[in-house]
Amino acid sequence: MSARMSRPSGSARLGAGADLIGESLACQRVRQLIERMAPTDRPLLIRGPTGAGKEVVARRVHRLGIQPEAPFVDVNCAAIPENLVESELFGHARGAFTGASNYRAGFFQQVGPGTLFLDEIGELPLALQPKLLRVLETREFRPVGSTDALPFHGRIVAATHRDLAQMVRDGQFREDLYYRLAVFVVELPGLDQRKEDIPALVRHFAGQQSRALSFTPEAMQRLYRQDWPGNVRQLRNLIDQLSVLAEDSRIDLATLAHFLPGQPEHTDLGDELADAVLKLPGGDKLELVQDWLTDRALARCNGNKSAAAQLLGVSRKTVERRLKAREAQALELDAQLARGRQAVETGEFRSAIPLLRRASELAQDPLNRFEALRLLGISLRSVNGWLCPQAQACYQAAFEAGRDHADPQALSTLQFGLWASQLMTLSLGQARATAQDMLQRAQHLPMARMEAHVAMANTLFWLGDGEETLACLARGDLLGGARPGGADMQGFDLSTLALTLEGLAAFQCGRFAQARTAMDILHQRASAQHHTAFNRVMALQGAGWLAALFEATNQLAELGEALHTLAHSQELDFYQGIGRILAGCARAAQGDSEGGETDIRLGYEQHIQRDGGVLFHSFQAWQRGDILLRAGQARQCLNLIGQAIDLALEHQERAYLGELLVVRARALWALGEPDVAEQELRGVISTAMALGSTPARLAAAHQLALLLRERGQFTLAQEALARALRGVEADGGAPVLARVQALQQALLAEY
Ligand SMILES: Nc1ncnc2c1ncn2[C@@H]1O[C@H](COP(=O)(O)OP(=O)(O)OP(=O)(O)O)[C@@H](O)[C@H]1O
Structure with a gap:
């Protein structure tokens, strides 16, 4: 059998459950993401080497999901013969092919509202990939040989040990399917990258044996030093073997030596010494x-x-x-x-x-x-x-x-530098780990605490978590522009950066009034004469980003120009680029599409992209895509946005992912594909809800309603708008909100 179906047998097994054992940072992160994702119906991709626990993760998602009582169907895509995959997945009608004497329900039907776990998704035949994509887009499938489409009510969790992005580049995996699957990714590292999980895992597996096993501290240390190419599964197998074959239930070094692959322990001493020195x-x-x-x-x-x-x-x-x-x-x-x-x-x-x-x-x-x-x-x-x-x-x-010797503040400042470069290259996983380390070290150092909170909040913003960004700023007492001038170890006032992040994150969460207040304070700071040049640069860029989001064109034009000029005179190349991007947005809004688009592109390519920087790539692509689309260049827009989405997914960068997806759907509509655009927009709405991104949700609903209106589907259009407005602050002056409200009024008048 290539698939297994299971139902949780009782409510005791349905709770949060401690099945995903491990307290390493990696495990904690996985658990956090699962908790956030599980109650939605979005597809999820789990990446990790063999035996790392991908199935354990999938089962946990199921258990914490909306329908934990429904079946969990585990399908190993690599184990089904290629010619049978389609009928196994989708089922077949009677007489669909030789030997199909009866109707047979496929896994998509068997799973009902449960979870379909597609293990080894990288092995799914290329020819079948569009069919899976179609199910994801339409939530319908067609059994082989049948003319009727059946609804799919479940959720797809896919897993792979392969590098799907590389497979896409090599033409072995379809790009569009990859995009669909890779919006939410759980990265599960191998056991060698999270050895701190070993003691808990050992205790867990030892506790499951019929004979209780215990380990001497030396034996436990030995397990820690061992390499685990087969990951958790290999560790589990070892414990199973020990439970059956070891003479004594207290496992010491000597017993372990018989069961471990590789060299016996007593010759390890020299190697260990040498390894320690070499490290x-x-x-x-x-x-x-x-x-x-x-x-x-x-x-x-x-x-x-x-x-x-x-x-x-x-x-x-x-x-x-x-x-x-x-x-x-x-x-x-x-x-x-x-x-x-x-x-x-x-x-x-x-x-x-x-x-x-x-x-x-x-x-x-x-x-x-x-x-x-x-x-x-x-x-x-x-x-x-x-x-x-x-x-x-x-x-x-x-x-x-x-690490253990230098002055803690000097270390923190150094780490802030490291973090900044990780952020600029959008190595967000590394940036988060650095910020986490900074937070831990900074507990009793006020300045370092401030640096650490700003670093973490900034990272969280680019990971697309606006709420957590705000919560992190609150934990660091950094909301509302607090503590101006409080720390300038970095050569500038960190509170200005904190205020910028507050404004941007508040905007993403739909707290438009809070975002506007942040913009106003930044604007005041940018014009205050007593600030150093660099502090003014920081305030100008903060006010500028927010003016761009609020589409305050005149203000944006002024801020962008002022930033460009000041940064140029100070030889601050990066900020010069930002000035040009912001000025370009204003220029396009004032009617010069071509000039504006060029400014944004050059600001990004010539100043920010130097040495591999990619920060703000999604923002600039979103703005340029929008301009190209308005100028009737839908095909160029689609290419640009496609690349940007690719890059965003590769880096797990989600700050403006929703906005990019909306522009892509608009481009598809402009290219005469309204049906695909409609499906995309519906997908964006639920993705934006899962991300907590209010502006993207509103923008997608606005486009969807326009599309439905064009087809004369007024009621559906009104419903889409009403749904999008649910729970959104009514004022705050965000244009994206005003557009939705205006369309609602227009629809009322028309219908
Ligand atoms: N964090 C964990 N806590 C408890 N058990 C785990 C954990 N990770 C893995 N296991 C156990 O290790 C074994 C392998 O896990 P699993 O089948 O989920 O790995 P996988 O990544 O799906 O492997 P493959 O890619 O080979 O299918 C299972 O017995 C599972 O119960």
Whole structure:
């Protein structure tokens, strides 16, 4: 059998359940996403290596879903012969093909309102993929040989261990189906990336055995060090074996050694030592080990060189030579570091680089290494730009070196730099992990706390979680523009950035009045004379983004120009780009579509995209797509938006995903595909609801109502608008809301 069907047997099994064992950050995130997604009917894609627990996740989604009592049907797409897949999935009519003597219900029918788990979705034959896409779009399917379409009431959860995005690029998986499936993705890393889950998993599996097993601390540590290519399944199999075959129920190292693959434990010591040394930061590991051994031997012999030499098995002369060489190295390190530091202070970054590079090679102790690498990172960044990979590597290495030793505020500031570059490349998973780490470290440091909350709120905004963005700002006491000038470790007033995020997130959540207040305060800050140039830049960009969302064209034109000019005079390339993008939006709104579109494109391509930056790509694509569409260039618009959606999904960036999807649907309509556009818009409405994005929901409903009106379906159009307005603040002056309200009035008058 290629599919299994199961129903939960009783209410005790239906609750939140502790089935997804593990407290690693990765597991916590998965659980959070599941809790959010489960009560919707949106499809979900689970990615992870074999045995990592994809099915466990799917079952949990089902259990926390709308219909936990309904069947859970588990279909392994790789296990069904290609010629049977269609009839297995959709069923077949009597006489549909030779041997089909009776009607047979397929999995899509059997599942009813339950969950259809399509495991190994990457193996679904290409020819069948459009049919699955159709079910997702229309929620209907047709059994083989039948003319009647049947409704699909269930929810699809797909899983794969393959890189579907790459398969799309290789033409092995359909792009449109990928888009449909990849809006919500659960990433489940292999066990080697979350070894902290091992003790809990071991206890869980051990507790399920007929004979209770326990593990000595050494045995548990051994499991921790083991590689697990078969992931959780391999760990589970091991515990099953131990329960049946081990003589003693208390498992120690010796027992374990018989059951673990690889080398026996006693030869591991040398390897382990070597592995530990090789993992250490720093240049010359051989030197490092010699120093350690020499110091340790001297310490054990109270500084007696002859005795230490004996302990080391070398001559006294060798020990003396070693000590001398070290002294010389220490002197050279001091000199290089001092010269490097001076060069940085006087802005001679190019000449600082070779000095600091040498210093970082020489430095063995963590604090000197931290300092040398930090200064080297600053120099490289100053010469080559923020996203220069070498500068990033230096910051990362400096952070590793200083992790337990350096001044916590200096570390936090360094981490903020790392986080900023992760954000600019939309490496949102990494950015969130960095922000999380910053939050944990910053508990008792007011400035670092502020940095950490701003970093986390900013990351959450781009992940598309407006509510959480606001909650995070509230936890950091950062709402309403609080604490102006409170922290400027980054060279600017962080409260301005916090206020910008508040405005943008409030707008996404439909709290338009709150967003407008944020815009007004930012506007005041942008015109205040006492601010430094960089603080004014930050305030101008914040007010500008919000003016763009509120479509306040005159204000936007002024802010965009002012930002462009100021950033240019300060050589702040990135913000110069933002100024040009904002000014371009205003220019297009004032009637110059072509000039506006060009400004936005060049602002993004020439200033933001340098060194791989992609932040704001979705915003600029949304605006340009809209302009192209208005100018009658629907085909170009569709291409542009397609690429942007691709990039957004690849990065899990959802801040303006709903807006992009609406523009795509409009383009399809303009290209003479109203039916597809209608389906897309309905899909966008539920996606926007799941994302909590009010403007996208309103914009999609507005377009849908226009489309239905064109077909004379007035009642349906009115219903769509009424549904979209449910629970939305009535005022606040958002144009997207005003358009929906105006159309509602017009429909009332017409019908
Ligand atoms: N987090 C977890 N908590 C408890 N059990 C788990 C967890 N993850 C995996 N397991 C167990 O490990 C085994 C493998 O899990 P599962 O079948 O879900 O993996 P999978 O990723 O779907 O694998 P494959 O890709 O090979 O189908 C199962 O016995 C499952 O119960």
